Structures are given as C-alpha cells and as structure tokens.
Amino acid sequence: MALLNVLLSDMRPGRCSATVEIRLLRFWEARNVRKGGELMSVDMLFIDADSTVTQGTVAATRQLRFRDRLTEGSVYTLSGFDVVRSSSNFRLCDAPLMIRFNDGTSFDKKFNPERPIPTEHFRFMPYSRLLELANTGTQLPDIIGEVNAIRSTITDRIPGAQRVMLTLRLESGENVCVSMFDSMALRFHTKFDSYEKEPRVVIATSINPKIVGGRMFLNATSGTHLYFDCDTAASKEVFDTLTGEGTDGDSGSSKVVHAQKIEPVTVSELNKFIISAEPQTIEFLCTAKVTGIQTEEGWCYIGCATCSKKLIRETASFTCAHCNEANAVAALRYRVTLTVSDESDTASFLGFDMEIAKLTCLQASEAAQIVGVGHDAQVDTDIPLSLAGVVGKTYTFQLKLNDFNFSSKHQTFTISRIFPERALAPTPTFAGHDGGQTAEMTNPGVVPQATDGELGNPHIGGNKASTSANTSDKRPQQGEADSDVDENGRKKAHVG
Ligand SMILES: [Zn+2]
Structure with missing residues (x-):
C-alpha cells in the first residue's frame, strides 16, 4: 500500500x-x-x-x-x-x-478521490506564441476566444466534405481562424444545433497552428474538443466579462455567415463554365467515371520528403528550393491526370498525392520505387496496378477552379477532394442572416486534418492522435502545386 x-x-x-x-x-x-x-x-x-x-x-x-x-x-x-x-x-x-x-x-x-483533483486544464497560448508554433508540428495548444464569425461550406449530402471556419477574437484583440473538417465539422454542427443559442465564447483544444498563404489557421485535430460559453470555468469567465454590465447575454446579431454551397455540375457544364464565365476561384462537385489515366506526363513526381514540393535534380542529388536543402530526401508523390466522363462530356482532372492515395489505398512510395538520384533518377513502374484499378470507377470529385483554368491553355481541372460515392449525411443547417463574406471558405490553403498514418512513420510513444493534424502539409496545396509544376516544366516533373 x-x-x-x-x-x-x-x-x-x-x-x-x-x-x-x-x-x-x-x-x-x-x-x-x-x-x-x-x-x-x-x-x-x-x-x-x-x-x-x-x-x-x-x-x-x-x-x-x-x-x-x-x-x-x-x-x-x-x-x-x-x-x-x-x-x-x-x-x-x-x-x-x-x-x-x-x-x-x-x-x-473512483468516486471519492484522496485529494481534490482539478476538473479542467487548458494550455492557452498568446498569439505571438501561436505564430511561433505555426508549421513546426511541435505543440497542439488550446485556444479560447469570443465568436466573431461562423462560416460553413456545405457540400450537399457528401459525407466528409463539411468544413467549418470559426473566427475567434482573442482576449489580446487578434482574430484567429479555427478550421474544422469532416467529422470535426459535423461534431461542431451537432453541438451547435443542440445548443439553444449561438455561443459567444468557444474553447477549441489541441489545435495545430499553420500558416498558409501568409495567414494563420488553427486546424482542428482528432484530439480537438469544443466547449461553449459556460461549459467550463475558463470559458465562463470570459463569457461573464462579455455579458456583464447589464446586458442580457445576447450579442444582438448572429455571427453565422450564411453557408456557401458547392454546386454539383456535369462535365459538360464544367467545360462550358470555364469558357463562358469570368475568371474566378470557385469549387464544384462533379460525379464522373474515370475512363483513363493520361500517361504523357507520368503519374508521379519526385517530391521532397519534408515539404512535398517537387525536387530539383542535380548531378547526384536532389535540391529542395522550398526547404533550402541541398541534399533533400526524395519521396515519390502522385500527380495523376485522369480522363473522366459522364453522359454529357469528357474532361481531364488532375489529382495530387493524398487524394490519389485515398483512391488506391497505397501511397506512391509504396506503389513504386525511385531508382538512382539526381539526373539519373527513374521510377521503376510505368503505372502501378493499384492506380490502373481506378479506371472504370465512378467518383464524386470536388474541383477547385482558379483564374488560370479560364485561360485556354489550362483545360485540366485540379481535384481538391475525391469522394468514393454519394451517400446521405446530415446536412448542417445554419440559420442566420446572409451577406457575410464567404470568400475565405474557399481558401486554397486550407486542407483537411488527417491522421498520422499518412506520415508513414512508426509511432513512438503512442502519440498518435496528436499527430493527426500535421499531415495536411504532405499534400501540395492546390494552387501552389500546380504553379510549381508549371513553372518548372512538366517534363521535369514526371519521372515515369
Ligand atoms: Zn522540401
């Protein structure tokens, strides 16, 4: 004893x-x-x-x-x-x-602890510290703030496509954006819907700070928990300061920015849209069958094991310009142009690493090997069987169109996400006034949380879920990846 x-x-x-x-x-x-x-x-x-x-x-x-x-x-x-x-x-x-x-x-x-044990504990960090931690993957801090805006992109009836952006005002005055995807976004909606009013204070735990395109996003991880208003003593303290001095606790106006829906289109509508519409950044959903894999530019590229960007081939090594690393470790990444068709038309859809790996259930590095380094590097497989196997299958593609899609040279649509099938999922309802800005919902830099299985690293110390938010940077950001390839020449990118 x-x-x-x-x-x-x-x-x-x-x-x-x-x-x-x-x-x-x-x-x-x-x-x-x-x-x-x-x-x-x-x-x-x-x-x-x-x-x-x-x-x-x-x-x-x-x-x-x-x-x-x-x-x-x-x-x-x-x-x-x-x-x-x-x-x-x-x-x-x-x-x-x-x-x-x-x-x-x-x-x-145990119902009667020997000594009193605190009932809550958070690791709130100041804004400056969040900036320091961004993209380091070292810490998953907690965040507390006053709700400034709740934005949601709803992709109708597609599970996994939900996305919620929560703008919180920190006590120090800065605004931060907590981004939630998929099951986390659904969990937010479930909690939000069952809450009788709009929360004014939210705590989000174990968030992963990231800077994308010069802007900080606090990505939810699988360890993220959400607490509203008086759920915890910490949030109640902030809540009380907001609602004190004779106000009734109602902030007056809704913080919910009306949801933006991603429209489903046919392949023909997609092709027509880029010819007829003004250049813009917009997302669509398109359900189509993969009828082929275009092999002229290969199916993969040699990317940096750290940042996924395409490596520069030197005489006997690889350089990563992004990491400023002269002896970069190479990792094979998918870059696959699919020919897709529906009853209306045919188009080319370009898929990058993570989305293609989800289809094939095999990472590019597991499907093929890089033989040699630098100028001599080759890939030992023309088209892996696992990749060839997607031909003939029908998927729902979420496509992100950028300005360059509207120039006649780019008739390839970049895939931002792929869904295996349409299925019913609860449709989040956001009652609130319209007119807010939803533009940032389509920020190309925001990528979903995922688990660390994608890192392909052995687990040390069982710290698994906490690694969940980091892997999003293994996928090239849509816009970046494309321009990267374009700038450096597609011929170099492919290694087939
Ligand atoms: Zn790199």
Whole structure:
C-alpha cells in the first residue's frame, strides 16, 4: 500500500506497479484516414491532484476492455501500466512521459478521490506564441476566444466534405481562424444545433497552428474538443466579462455567415463554365467515371520528403528550393491526370498525392520505387496496378477552379477532394442572416486534418492522435502545386 497514490510527476519509464489517482479530462479516437478510417488507438488526457497533465493511450487491439469505462471528467485509479517517453511532436501537454495501457492495466472509477483533483486544464497560448508554433508540428495548444464569425461550406449530402471556419477574437484583440473538417465539422454542427443559442465564447483544444498563404489557421485535430460559453470555468469567465454590465447575454446579431454551397455540375457544364464565365476561384462537385489515366506526363513526381514540393535534380542529388536543402530526401508523390466522363462530356482532372492515395489505398512510395538520384533518377513502374484499378470507377470529385483554368491553355481541372460515392449525411443547417463574406471558405490553403498514418512513420510513444493534424502539409496545396509544376516544366516533373 506504500505505493498508493503516486503522482504523475513521480513516474519513471518502464512498467509502473504503483497506483495513480487521476481525472480523465478528455479522450478521443486516433484513426488512419488513409486506411479507411481504421482505429489506431484511443488517446486520453489525464490530470492529477498536483495539476500535472499527462497523455495516455490504449492501442486499438485492447481498447474495448477499457472503452465503456471512459467518462470525461471522472476520477480513476490506474495501475499496472507502462510509462514511455512522449513524442516531441504534436504535444498536448508538457509532461515528458506518457501512459500506455497494457493487458495487465487496471483502470477503475473512483468516486471519492484522496485529494481534490482539478476538473479542467487548458494550455492557452498568446498569439505571438501561436505564430511561433505555426508549421513546426511541435505543440497542439488550446485556444479560447469570443465568436466573431461562423462560416460553413456545405457540400450537399457528401459525407466528409463539411468544413467549418470559426473566427475567434482573442482576449489580446487578434482574430484567429479555427478550421474544422469532416467529422470535426459535423461534431461542431451537432453541438451547435443542440445548443439553444449561438455561443459567444468557444474553447477549441489541441489545435495545430499553420500558416498558409501568409495567414494563420488553427486546424482542428482528432484530439480537438469544443466547449461553449459556460461549459467550463475558463470559458465562463470570459463569457461573464462579455455579458456583464447589464446586458442580457445576447450579442444582438448572429455571427453565422450564411453557408456557401458547392454546386454539383456535369462535365459538360464544367467545360462550358470555364469558357463562358469570368475568371474566378470557385469549387464544384462533379460525379464522373474515370475512363483513363493520361500517361504523357507520368503519374508521379519526385517530391521532397519534408515539404512535398517537387525536387530539383542535380548531378547526384536532389535540391529542395522550398526547404533550402541541398541534399533533400526524395519521396515519390502522385500527380495523376485522369480522363473522366459522364453522359454529357469528357474532361481531364488532375489529382495530387493524398487524394490519389485515398483512391488506391497505397501511397506512391509504396506503389513504386525511385531508382538512382539526381539526373539519373527513374521510377521503376510505368503505372502501378493499384492506380490502373481506378479506371472504370465512378467518383464524386470536388474541383477547385482558379483564374488560370479560364485561360485556354489550362483545360485540366485540379481535384481538391475525391469522394468514393454519394451517400446521405446530415446536412448542417445554419440559420442566420446572409451577406457575410464567404470568400475565405474557399481558401486554397486550407486542407483537411488527417491522421498520422499518412506520415508513414512508426509511432513512438503512442502519440498518435496528436499527430493527426500535421499531415495536411504532405499534400501540395492546390494552387501552389500546380504553379510549381508549371513553372518548372512538366517534363521535369514526371519521372515515369
Ligand atoms: Zn522540401
């Protein structure tokens, strides 16, 4: 019994036979979107009586044993677990060690903790710190702010296409944009819809700060939780300052910017649109069958393993201009021009790495190998079987048209997302006045969260879900990728 109630800060690496008394702050699922959303682990955040916050993880193979017992806010006694070092990437807390459940772990609810344990804990960081952390992939801080605008792009009845942008005003005065995609966007809508009024204060936890096109976005991760107004003491404190001094708590006007819908079009309508409409940035959905893969420009390019940009071939090495790296590590990336048709017409759709990998369930680097380096580099496969297999299949493509699509030279449409099939999904409803700016909803720099399975890295320390937000930068941004290829010559880009 001498070992009872060890504190989290007393933990040492290895199997822990002592018991810790902890509160479960939050838990979430870490899924691999590249493998059909396969569950990798259930991850948790714990706090003890000393306010030490530590991450915990249960592998997918044994999560069922513990799953029913997980209640956010409950106190548990935990013993017989492994203590491992935390990954230095995508940290959700400051503890150097984390808890990994094993088959001998006992985890039981406790209703009367020996010592009081805090009920909440957030890692809010000032704006300047968020800027420093942007694109580093080191920390996933929490954010709190007053709701300034809620924007949503609804793509009708396509699961996974939801996107919500939440503009929050920080206490220090800056506005930040929290971007949520797919299941996270749906979760926001579900919470929003069941809330009887518009929230004035929102906390979003474990966000990944990114700077895209000179603008900072706080991307939601699978570990992101949302709290409104008086859900927590921290948000209530801000809420009370907003609603004090005789106001009734109603901000008066809605912050919801009317949703912009992405219109479905036929291939013929798409082809006509670029001839007849004014140049603009606009997105469409188009359901069409892949009838071929255009091979003239190859199916892949040699990209930088760090930033995905196309590498410059030197005599016996690769240079990455973007990373300013003379000896860049090469990684094969998809760049595939599909011929697609529906009953109305035929067109060319250009797909990049992540979206094509979702179709083939195989990363480019798994489908083929780069042989040699620099000028001599070749790829050992003309067209991988997994890629050839998409011919004949029908998908719904989300396409992003930029100004250059409207010049006659560019008759290829860049794919921003691919959906395997149309299916019914709850359509978010946003009642609110119209007239807000929705232009930023189509910001090309915003890419979805995804799980770290896409990194292709072995997991260290089980810090899985927390890596979920980073992988979006493995995909070239639509506009950038295209101009990159154009500037440097398409011939160089392909290596088939
Ligand atoms: Zn690079």
